[in-house]
Each structure stands twice: as C-alpha cells, then as structure tokens.
Amino acid sequence: MLRITSELPYLDQAGHVYVPLAGPARSCLKLNRHASRVWREALRRPVDLDTLPDPDRDFLLGLTRNGVLRTTPAPATASRPAPRPAPRPVSGSASAPVPAPASPSEGV
Amino acid sequence: MGTLTRPAIAFVNPSVGFSDRRKSKPIGLAYIMAYLEKSGFPSSGFDFGDSEDDAVELAAHYSLDRFDVVGFSVYNESFRAAIAMAEWIKNRRPECLIVLGGPHATAVHEHILRRYPCVDVVVRREGEEAMLDLVRGLDVGVDVDGDGDAGGRAGLTGIRGTTWRAPDGAGLLVNEDRDFVPDLDQIPFPDAEFTSHSGYPDLTYYDEVQGRLKAALTICSSRSCPYNCSFCGVLTIGRKYRSREAERVVAELLHFRARHGVNYEHVYFSDANFFVSPTRALEVAEALYEADPQVTFSFGTRVNQILKAAEVLPRLKERGLRFIELGIESASEPVLERLAKHVKPEVNVAAVRLLKRLGIEISLDFIMLDPATTLPDIRANLEFLREAGFYDYVPHDHLYTALVLYEGTPIRDFYARRFGVVFDPDDLPSPFTLFELPEVQRFSDTLRAFRKQWQDRIDGALAQGELALASMADGSDGSDGSDGLGGSDLPRESHARLQLDVVSLRHAPNLFMERLLEDAEAGFPLLDEGGDEAGDERGDDDGLEALLPRLGHDHVHLHDLIERTEATAREAGFAQAPGVGAVGPHGRD
Numbered sequence: 001m002l003r004i005t006s007e008l009p010y011l012d013q014a015g016h017v018y019v020p021l022a023g024p025a026r027s028c029l030k031l032n033r034h035a036s037r038v039w040r041e042a043l044r045r046p047v048d049l050d051t052l053p054d055p056d057r058d059f060l061l062g063l064t065r066n067g068v069l070r071t072t073p074a075p076a077t078a079s080r081p082a083p084r085p086a087p088r089p090v091s092g093s094a095s096a097p098v099p100a101p102a103s104p105s106e107g108v
Numbered sequence: 109m110g111t112l113t114r115p116a117i118a119f120v121n122p123s124v125g126f127s128d129r130r131k132s133k134p135i136g137l138a139y140i141m142a143y144l145e146k147s148g149f150p151s152s153g154f155d156f157g158d159s160e161d162d163a164v165e166l167a168a169h170y171s172l173d174r175f176d177v178v179g180f181s182v183y184n185e186s187f188r189a190a191i192a193m194a195e196w197i198k199n200r201r202p203e204c205l206i207v208l209g210g211p212h213a214t215a216v217h218e219h220i221l222r223r224y225p226c227v228d229v230v231v232r233r234e235g236e237e238a239m240l241d242l243v244r245g246l247d248v249g250v251d252v253d254g255d256g257d258a259g260g261r262a263g264l265t266g267i268r269g270t271t272w273r274a275p276d277g278a279g280l281l282v283n284e285d286r287d288f289v290p291d292l293d294q295i296p297f298p299d300a301e302f303t304s305h306s307g308y309p310d311l312t313y314y315d316e317v318q319g320r321l322k323a324a325l326t327i328c329s330s331r332s333c334p335y336n337c338s339f340c341g342v343l344t345i346g347r348k349y350r351s352r353e354a355e356r357v358v359a360e361l362l363h364f365r366a367r368h369g370v371n372y373e374h375v376y377f378s379d380a381n382f383f384v385s386p387t388r389a390l391e392v393a394e395a396l397y398e399a400d401p402q403v404t405f406s407f408g409t410r411v412n413q414i415l416k417a418a419e420v421l422p423r424l425k426e427r428g429l430r431f432i433e434l435g436i437e438s439a440s441e442p443v444l445e446r447l448a449k450h451v452k453p454e455v456n457v458a459a460v461r462l463l464k465r466l467g468i469e470i471s472l473d474f475i476m477l478d479p480a481t482t483l484p485d486i487r488a489n490l491e492f493l494r495e496a497g498f499y500d501y502v503p504h505d506h507l508y509t510a511l512v513l514y515e516g517t518p519i520r521d522f523y524a525r526r527f528g529v530v531f532d533p534d535d536l537p538s539p540f541t542l543f544e545l546p547e548v549q550r551f552s553d554t555l556r557a558f559r560k561q562w563q564d565r566i567d568g569a570l571a572q573g574e575l576a577l578a579s580m581a582d583g584s585d586g587s588d589g590s591d592g593l594g595g596s597d598l599p600r601e602s603h604a605r606l607q608l609d610v611v612s613l614r615h616a617p618n619l620f621m622e623r624l625l626e627d628a629e630a631g632f633p634l635l636d637e638g639g640d641e642a643g644d645e646r647g648d649d650d651g652l653e654a655l656l657p658r659l660g661h662d663h664v665h666l667h668d669l670i671e672r673t674e675a676t677a678r679e680a681g682f683a684q685a686p687g688v689g690a691v692g693p694h695g696r697d
Contacts, residue, residue, distance in 0.1 A: 008604040009661040011611055014499045014619065018611050020604035025581050028607040030500070 001046040001074040004060065007067060012040065022068045035059060046074035115176035115205075115246045117144065117151035121302070122193060123159040123166075124185035131158050131308060132326050135378060136210065136235070137181050138298035143236040146296045149243045153302035156189075161305065163189040164196045170303065173200040177243060179207040179231075183341075184514050184536040187212050191224055198226040205246065205261070209235045211344040215516025216533040217271040218280055223534075229264075230271045233346050234289055234331075238269040288348045292331060293356045297363050313374035315404055315430065322404070325364055325372040329357050329392060333381040335410065336518075337435075338448035339475070342380040344516035349384055354395035362399065374430070375405040382407030383432075386417035393427035401428075408433035408473070411459035412451050421466055431469035434459065438475055439492030440485035446478065446519065447511075453488065460496045472498065474506035477552055479523055479542040483629055486551065490622060499618045500611065502570060507617050508559050510539035510552070551628045554635060558620055558652055562666060566613055569670040572677035573610040580680065598680045605661070606676045609669055612659040616666055619657035627655060 011018040017036040023029035031039055038056045041047075049057045063069040119141055121134040134155055141151050152175070156166050172178055178197055180190040194206045208220060209231040217230035231238045245264040265272045269286035273279075289295055313324040330351035333342055365372055375396065383389050389407075396403045405428055414421070414432070421429070436456045438444050444451060463470055476489055493499060498506075513520040515533055523542070524531055531537060540556065543549040580603060598606070627634045638654030659669045 008601060009608060011608040011661045013612060013659075014494060014615050018608060020607040021600070026603075027581065028611060030611075 001048050002071040003046050003074040004042045005070050007070055019068055115243055117177045117243055118175040119151055119153050119179045121155045121157045121181050122186040122189035123156045133302055134181055135298050135328055138300040140235045140239050141300035142296040142298055144240055147240055153300050155302040155304040159305050163192040167193040167196045173197045177205045181210040182208050182213045184212045194226040207231055211341045212515055215344050219533040221271055221273050221280055232269050236289060237286055238267055241267045288346055292350050292352045297360045322373040323370045324374040324376055326376045326378050327360055328378045330379045334384060336448055338519040339511055339517055341514040351388055354391040357392050358395045358399045373402050377407035381409050383409035383413045386420040390420050393424050397427040404428040404430045406431045410435050411456050414459040418462055425468055431471050433471040433473055435473045440488040443485050472506045474509055475511050476509045478511035480544050481548050486625055499615050502614055504617045507621055512539050513537060547628050554624055565670050566616055569673040570613050573606055573673040576677040576680040602676055608661050609673045616659055623655045623657055
C-alpha cells in the first residue's frame with residue numbers, strides 16, 4: 001500500500017483537477033473528469049496500485065515518475081483496500097467520447 | 109451663379125455610446141467610400157463609433173457642416189447620435205444633403221423621414237450603387253455657393269433603393285429596391301481612411317502555435333447569410349448570400365500589406381457566415397497558404413455547418429485556421445427555438461466536441477438571457493458551459509450577454525406581440541429590463557452588480573497573472589529551487605500557485621453565477637440574508653458577499669485571490685498598468 005501525495009498544491013474546482021507545472025512546457029495540466037476522479041481517490045487514502053486498472057495505474061505512475069506525485073509506504077495500521085475508481089463516465093450524448101486516463105489532459 | 113464642382117462628401121460612423129475594445133474601421137462605409145473614389149468622387153471618413161463625447165460637439169469640432177453631402181451609417185445604438193449631428197449640420201447648412209443608411213435606417217426608413225426633417229434621404233440595404241447615383245446627380249445639379257438653387261435634387265428622388273419625402277410634403281417616395289451588388293469581386297477593396305477621435309489600436313493576433321504576435325487584418329469575403337436567425341441584424345440589409353473568389357481575398361491581403369507597409373500575417377474574416385460553402389472556405393485557405401504559409405486566419409459560422417463539413421476542418425487547420433467564432437447562442441432548446449437557430453442543444457455540444465478534438469479554438473457567441481428566459485434555461489446554459497470546458501474561457505463577456513431587440517428583426521416583432529406593445533422605432537429597449545419572470549430579473553440584476561463590482565478587478569489580475577505566466581513558459585528546469593525565467597526569480601511553489609490562482613480567477617464569475625442560480629432556484633435565501641448586512645471592508649454593498657465562491661487551492665475570498673495574483677505577478681516582475689484587459693484564449697486583443 002502506498003500513500004500518494006502531491007508535490008505541489010493543486011486545484012480541484014469546477015469538476016476538474018488542475019495540476020501546476022505538470023503540462024507541456026511546465027504549463028498547468030487540466031485533468032479530464034475520469035483522471036480527476038482517479039487523482040482524488042489516490043490522494044484520499046492509501047492505494048494498492050496493483051488493484052487499479054492498468055490505465056489508471058499507469059497514469060499515477062507516470063505522474064510519480066515526473067515528480068508531480070510522491071509515493072511513500074503507508075503504515076500497516078492505516079492500510080485499507082483502496083476502492084476502485086468509479087466507472088468511466090458516459091455523459092452527454094451516447095456518442096460522447098470517454099476520457100482515457102492515458103491522455104488525461106485538457107487544454108486550460 | 110454658383111460654380112459647379114464635385115460635391116464635398118463625408119461619411120460618418122456615429123457613436124454607439126460606449127467604447128468597443130475591438131475597435132476597427134467601419135467596413136461598410138469603407139466599401140462605399142472606395143466605390144465612390146473609383147468613380148471619381150473622393151470623400152472624407154469620420155469614425156466616432158466608440159466615442160463617449162457629445163455628438164454635437166464632435167460635429168462642431170470636426171466641422172461636419174463644411175460638406176455638401178453627409179452620409180451616416182446607422183445602427184440602433186447610434187441612431188440618436190446620428191440625428192443630433194444631422195440636426196446640427198442642417199441648421200448651419202440647410203443645403204447639405206443628409207443621407208442615412210445601414211441596418212437601422214433600412215428597417216425604419218419611412219419612420220425616419222416622417223419624424224426627422226433634418227434627414228433628406230435614406231439609402232436602404234447596400235449603399236454603394238445608390239450613393240454613387242446620388243453624388244453623380246448632385247455633381248451636375250448642386251449649387252455650392254448656397255444660393256438656394258438645389259434644383260438638381262429633383263432628379264435624385266427616383267433613385268432605386270432610396271426613400272424621400274415627397275416634394276409636396278404629402279407623403280413619401282419609396283423607390284423600388286435595388287438589386288444587391290451581384291459580384292463582390294467587381295467592387296474595390298474597402299480602402300478608405302477615417303478621421304477618428306481616438307485612432308485605431310494596431311490589430312494583432314497572438315499565434316500560440318507559432319509563439320508570436322502577428323499583425324492582423326480584417327477582411328470580409330462574403331456578404332449576408334442564408335439562414336434566418338430571428339435576432340440577426342445582418343438580415344435587415346437582405347438575405348442574399350454572395351461570396352468572393354479566393355484569389356481576390358489574397359489580393360486584398362497583399363494590397364493592404366503594400367498600402368500600409370505592414371506584414372499582416374493573420375486574417376480575421378468578418379463575414380456574417382464565412383463557412384456557408386466549405387469548398388470555397390478551403391479554396392480561400394489554400395490560396396492564402398500558397399501566398400504566404402505564415403498566414404493564419406479565423407472566421408465565424410454556425411454550429412450545424414461545422415458538423416456538416418467536418419471533413420474539411422483538419423485541412424483548414426493545416427492551412428492556418430486558428431479559431432472559429434461559433435454562434436452557439438444558447439444551450440436551452442426553447443431559447444434556441446425562439447432564436448430560430450434550427451439546431452438542438454446536442455448539435456452545439458457535438459460541434460464544440462469536434463472542434464476541441466481537432467484542436468481548433470472556439471470564440472463564443474452566446475446570448476445568456478432573453479426576455480422570456482427561465483431559471484431552467486440558465487441552468488442549461490451553465491451546465492453546457494461547464495461540461496464543454498468553457499469555465500476556463502476568457503473573456504467572460506458571454507456570461508453577461510442579453511438579447512438585444514434590433515429594429516427590423518423578427519424577434520423584436522415577436523416580443524412586441526408577446527408584450528402587447530409597440531416599441532418606438534427610435535428606441536433600443538434595454539435588454540436588462542424586459543424579463544418576464546421576477547426571479548430572472550433579480551438574477552440578472554445581481555449578476556450585473558457582480559460584474560460592476562468585480563469584473564474589472566478580475567480582468568486586471570488575470571492580465572497580470574497571465575502575462576507573468578506567459579513570460580515564464582520557457583527557461584530553466586527550476587533545479588535551483590527557483591524558476592529563474594525571463595528575469596524572474598519566482599520560486600517554484602509561487603509559480604505553481606500563480607498558475608492555480610489564474611485558473612481560479614478564470615472560474616470565478618462562472619462559480620459566482622452557479623451559486624447565484626442555486627440561490628435563485630431556492631428563492632434567494634442567501635441574497636436576502638446578505639442584502640440585510642452592511643458592506644464589509646472589501647467594498648461589498650450589494651449583498652453579493654454571501655454568494656461569492658471560495659476560490660483557489662486554499663479556498664480564499666475573491667478579493668484575496670485578486671490581491672495575491674497581482675502580488676505574485678509583481679514578484680515575478682510583470683506588473684501591468686491597471687485597465688489593461690486580459691488577452692483571450694485565442695489571442696485577440
């Protein structure tokens with residue numbers, strides 16, 4: 001189990017998570033709705049990355065590799081199974097594209 | 109006997125009474141002036157379009173009474189200023205021929221001639237050919253010595269496309285309509301100079317793809333629109349869509365490059381609807397690219413056309429398309445029906461998604477409120493803006509828009525019938541006083557109070573914050589703990605906080621509006637409670653305090669967020685003078 005924290009402050013507002021300095025040329029990265037949910041869940045309580053769907057795990061590991069997120073082992077007493085992220089949203093029309101964690105950003 | 113000579117001609121764009129931060133030359137008058145010039149009738153142009161000065165003082169200052177013919181281009185908003193100037197000129201120089209044209213004059217030509225003796229003639233719809241006939245007629249008939257012999261005018265009153273008072277005073281002479289200019293490529297480029305009280309800012313476009321500011325030019329490559337939106341003033345002039353050939357569009361760009369000595373590299377197409385023919389749009393784009401691959405462009409169109417011609421858009425982008433001004437107008441189906449958009453809300457959503465997927469930026473055309481708007485209509489608008497990602501969008505003007513009932517539009521007639529009233533043809537009723545529902549009226553009043561109290565401050569802080577961030581976009585890796593960019597020693601964490609604060613400032617009016625709508629839906633309990641309190645040290649005096657959202661990653665007051673953004677920008681060395689507006693996402697200034 002890992003405790004995941006953000007290296008820098010971030011903004012969770014108007015339905016999206018905004019991560020500073022994490023985008024191209026160190027711009028502010030706006031996460032899509034699914035990635036925002038993954039982010040919130042991951043930072044809320046200790047996470048077992050192996051229980052996450054591959055795209056969600058890769059998304060978090062990618063942010064860890066580039067220094068946006070930091071992971072530390074969670075104390076054993078604090079560990080609880082991490083809930084799986086909510087199902088991918090299907091909002092709007094039936095043809096609405098489902099945001100993929102592999103490409104989590106939207107332009108700000 | 110007087111000496112016959114060419115009449116002295118002036119064209120005037122009177123003030124609409126407020127400042128337009130995107131001021132550009134009045135292109136309709138410029139076309140007429142160029143058309144007359146080509147036929148040997150030079151004229152003088154005066155553009156007071158955004159002046160807040162008294163109309164008569166402007167007329168006197170610029171000696172508009174020295175001309176034999178003065179033509180005014182008139183919109184609803186500028187009508188009273190035009191009449192004030194016309195009366196002043198007519199009193200001082202009775203023989204001057206006062207001509208009114210433009211959308212408002214076309215819509216109420218008979219009313220104008222019945223009520224205002226200072227107006228001699230109204231030119232309806234397009235003005236080039238009728239104005240040429242008028243000045244040609246005067247050229248052979250006018251007595252410039254002013255001895256009262258203006259007998260030449262008798263031969264003018266039959267000119268097609270004009271309306272006059274009958275010589276016997278018994279009625280009006282409404283001559284038959286003229287045909288529209290059949291071939292726009294046969295009329296000269298709108299090359300005319302205007303004297304203006306305030307000059308013109310350099311028109312620019314910041315091209316984020318190329319990372320540089322470009323000199324920009326406005327070109328109109330077509331006229332009118334084949335659709336029938338009920339609120340559109342363009343159709344007052346006539347629903348007859350015509351377009352220009354691609355090579356003539358390129359020729360106009362090259363003409364003005366040479367004429368002004370400016371290497372224009374972005375074209376704002378000012379067409380009412382540039383994308384009527386995707387094939388032609390592509391031809392124009394290819395021709396521009398062939399002439400100069402550095403040239404980028406933007407245009408306005410409707411959402412349904414975006415979807416119908418989706419296959420063309422990637423190629424347009426390759427050829428320099430940067431953004432599209434998209435006539436979304438509303439996300440509410442009943443409102444879209446009133447506006448005669450003939451699209452469903454889902455078409456708006458699909459068009460926005462398509463453009464975002466293609467990476468083509470959107471400039472929003474939106475009508476937030478109309479007189480019959482309900483709270484569910486506003487809810488639909490806000491949900492659309494939120495879901496479509498427009499909370500990040502600046503400027504925030506679209507949040508504050510309300511339908512304007514222009515004379516000559518079907519929607520004005522619709523509301524006149526609905527209200528059981530006759531609008532005075534001279535009046536443009538304030539769109540903020542016509543709401544049918546008291547809760548919408550209160551919603552609108554409160555939103556306007558927020559705008560008045562906060563929007564300038566938000567714009568100023570955003571301008572400073574975004575300028576600082578833009579200047580820090582490239583540079584060091586921050587390994588020394590600071591960003592050290594562009595002369596800035598801003599620590600990494602301050603840089604990060606500034607990014608978040610700027611995002612939050614962009615959201616602020618949207619989030620305020622959300623809270624206001626929730627309060628309205630509940631019967632305004634928060635506003636009622638807040639309105640009973642005295643204003644606090646931050647200057648709140650409208651009961652807005654209770655509705656202000658907490659902002660930023662640490663949930664601070666809007667006042668504090670603004671102060672913090674400005675302070676961080678100053679720390680980064682990018683303080684900006686107050687009053688400088690924020691740059692929109694598509695780089696227009």
